Amino acid sequence: MRIISACTVIAAVAVVGSPAHSQTFPDHMALGDSLTEVLEPQRALEQYGAAVAVQPGSYEALWKFALAHIDVARQLTDEDRADSLYAVAREYAERAVAADSMDAEGHFVLAYALGQVSRSKGGKERVRYGKEIYAESSRALELNPNHAGAHHVMGAWHAEIKRLSGIARFFAKTFLGGGFMSIASWDSSLVHLAMSIGFEPEHIFHRLELAEILVDVGHYDRARSQLMSLLDLPIADVEDVKHKETAAELLEKISGKS
Numbered sequence: 001m002r003i004i005s006a007c008t009v010i011a012a013v014a015v016v017g018s019p020a021h022s023q024t025f026p027d028h029m030a031l032g033d034s035l036t037e038v039l040e041p042q043r044a045l046e047q048y049g050a051a052v053a054v055q056p057g058s059y060e061a062l063w064k065f066a067l068a069h070i071d072v073a074r075q076l077t078d079e080d081r082a083d084s085l086y087a088v089a090r091e092y093a094e095r096a097v098a099a100d101s102m103d104a105e106g107h108f109v110l111a112y113a114l115g116q117v118s119r120s121k122g123g124k125e126r127v128r129y130g131k132e133i134y135a136e137s138s139r140a141l142e143l144n145p146n147h148a149g150a151h152h153v154m155g156a157w158h159a160e161i162k163r164l165s166g167i168a169r170f171f172a173k174t175f176l177g178g179g180f181m182s183i184a185s186w187d188s189s190l191v192h193l194a195m196s197i198g199f200e201p202e203h204i205f206h207r208l209e210l211a212e213i214l215v216d217v218g219h220y221d222r223a224r225s226q227l228m229s230l231l232d233l234p235i236a237d238v239e240d241v242k243h244k245e246t247a248a249e250l251l252e253k254i255s256g257k258s
Contacts, residue, residue, distance in 0.1 A: 025054045025061075032064060039238050041071035052092075062096035063106045070113055071238055079120055089113040104144035111136035111153045118160070126160060127172040133157050134183070148199035152206055155192030158184045159213045186217050204230045204240045208247050215250065220257040227251045 023031075032047035045068035051061040066089040073085035090113045096106035111133050118129040134157055140150035161184035164172065172181050193210035200206060207230040214223035227247045235241060 023050070025051050025058070028054065029061060029064075032068070036064075036068070036071070039235075041068050041075070041238055044068045045072055057099055059096055059100040059103065059106065062092050062099060063109045066090075066092035066096060066109045066113065070109070070116060073116065074239055083117055083120065086113050086117045090117075102143065104140040104147050104150065107136045107140040107143065108147060108150045108153065111140060112149065115153050115156060126164070127168055130157070130161060130172070146199055148196040148203065148206065151192045151196040151199070152209065155189045155196065155213070156209060158186070158189035158192065159209075159216065162186055162189065163216070186213070189213050190217075202233050202236065204233050204235075204243045204247075205237065207233075208243050208250075211247065211250065215254055220254050223254060224251065 028047045028051035032044045032051065035041075035044035035047060045065065048061055048065035048068050051058065052065050055061060069085045069089035069092070073082040073089070076082040076085070090110060093106055093110035093113055097110060100106060114129045114133045114136070118126045118133065121129075133153065137150050137153040137157060140147055141154065144150070161172075161181065169181060190210070190213060193206060193213060196206040197203070197210060207226045211223040211226040211230075214220070214226065227250055230247055231244055233240075237243075
């Protein structure tokens with residue numbers, strides 16, 4: 001979760017005010033981090049891009065540059081433009097993994113980018129992304145079992161596979177093998193999302209995703225509990241205002257169900 005502090009804002013302003021030519025790699029990285037915390041992903045992206053230009057092989061700069069692309073894309077209503085940014089995020093996440101395959105962040109960002117693209121696609125296309133999303137999120141969790149984001153991606157993966165239509169399931173079994181389909185379960189989805197909340201209890205989207213899955217399996221009281229709890233949480237992500245609106249709409253939709 002991103003916590004915005006007065007010191008963070010002051011630091012960001014101080015670096016912004018310095019001449020561009022005098023900024024070093026650490027300057028760009030520090031400013032990118034500060035801008036990320038104050039929910040300015042486009043400006044953060046520019047700083048991480050400048051850092052990558054200075055040190056193209058920097059693992060940290062590569063995965064943060066990729067993640068900034070995802071944050072910018074998530075705010076867009078133009079699906080084609082968003083997908084183009086997710087494609088760039090995938091490219092830089094892959095470069096990050098190539099730079100350091102033994103850290104969880106690169107694998108997580110790669111799985112995250114692929115997962116975001118797949119959410120806007122039809123069933124067959126989701127299946128095409130499925131194996132790689134599963135592999136990358138699994139690797140992230142092997143390297144860091146406490147990674148809240150990787151647990152979220154994995155939980156969402158299980159739910160998305162279970163939501164596939166009959167035609168998409170047939171496609172998956174035909175082209176990916178029945179074993180791939182049998183991995184997915186609603187129970188695993190719920191467990192991973194619960195773990196993501198355990199590690200980041202004030203992260204709004206963890207709770208919203210869990211609530212949506214609880215609705216899928218008919219656990220309306222538990223879903224309401226998650227939805228009600230997230231409405232009072234602080235804004236800490238570029239999409240949190242929209243997430244709260246979605247939560248309120250879902251609460252209305254399941255009103256009276258038990």
